Amino acid sequence: MKLIVGLGNPGSQFDKTKHNIGFEVIDELSNRYGATLNQSKFNGLYTIIHKNGQKFMLLKPLTYMNLSGECIRPIMDYYDIDLEDLLVIYDDLDLPAGKIRLRQKGSAGGHNGIKSTIAHVGTQTFNRIRIGISRPENGMSVPDYVLSKFKKEEWPTLQIAIEKSADACEQWLEKPFIEVMNQFN
Numbered sequence: 001m002k003l004i005v006g007l008g009n010p011g012s013q014f015d016k017t018k019h020n021i022g023f024e025v026i027d028e029l030s031n032r033y034g035a036t037l038n039q040s041k042f043n044g045l046y047t048i049i050h051k052n053g054q055k056f057m058l059l060k061p062l063t064y065m066n067l068s069g070e071c072i073r074p075i076m077d078y079y080d081i082d083l084e085d086l087l088v089i090y091d092d093l094d095l096p097a098g099k100i101r102l103r104q105k106g107s108a109g110g111h112n113g114i115k116s117t118i119a120h121v122g123t124q125t126f127n128r129i130r131i132g133i134s135r136p137e138n139g140m141s142v143p144d145y146v147l148s149k150f151k152k153e154e155w156p157t158l159q160i161a162i163e164k165s166a167d168a169c170e171q172w173l174e175k176p177f178i179e180v181m182n183q184f185n
Contacts, residue, residue: 001048002056003081004029004169005072007090007113009147010062018133019065019146021158022089022113025129026058028166042074054173057081066112069120076121087127087172088117089165091146095132098157100165102181103128127177129165131158 006022014020030037030047037045037060046059057079061071076086090113095101105125108114118124136145150158164184171180 001079001081002054002085002173003059003072003076003079003087004056005059005061005068005086005088007065007068007088007117008060009064010060014147016149017147018091018150021091021131021133021162023060024158024162025089025131025165025169026060028162029058029169032166032170041078042071044071044075046075051173056173065116067116068113069116069118072117073120083121083123083126084177086121087129087169087177088114089129089131089169090114091133092130093133093135093142093146095130095134097132097134097154098161099132100161100168100184101130101132102168102177102184103130104177104181127172129168131161131165 006026008014008020008023033049035047035049037047037058039046043063044059044061046057048055048057059075061068063071090111094109104127107124108118136142168180168184171183
């Protein structure tokens with residue numbers, strides 16, 4: 001089984017914030033498959049989908065961003081999911097808003113959700129989709145920026161990035177991640 005994880009923070013106050021772009025991709029995928037994240041385990045909300053003889057899970061950790069790995073690792077252990085079958089989707093300050101980048105490994109780059117994931121899975125080598133949110137302007141602090149909502153005029157660009165990220169996830173269900181990287185990067 002493959003595991004697609006979108007990072008974010010639980011609670012309606014975080015809806016449509018920059019830090020929750022991973023949750024937005026999970027929502028897009030669940031809508032595409034007519035699925036509802038209605039199962040809960042290890043402080044995560046998930047669903048398991050069967051498609052074309054394959055089985056995959058969509059997961060939103062409810063641990064808050066900085067503790068994401070505390071949900072991901074136990075889910076992987078419980079369902080016996082291999083590291084190469086993990087895909088994590090998250091926001092990235094170092095990419096322009098709406099740009100997506102697929103990678104198979106790398107450091108956390110200051111992202112606390114990825115730091116937690118690396119700490120709990122024990123390696124920097126796992127599949128990921130980074131979605132650009134750009135850097136804050138006018139001296140705004142990074143925490144305030146990532147927890148701020150997208151501006152109305154930013155949504156069309158971000159919606160395209162969410163859809164492209166969901167497309168990449170769907171391709172990964174059919175192809176090796178390296179091929180999907182070559183297609184989307």
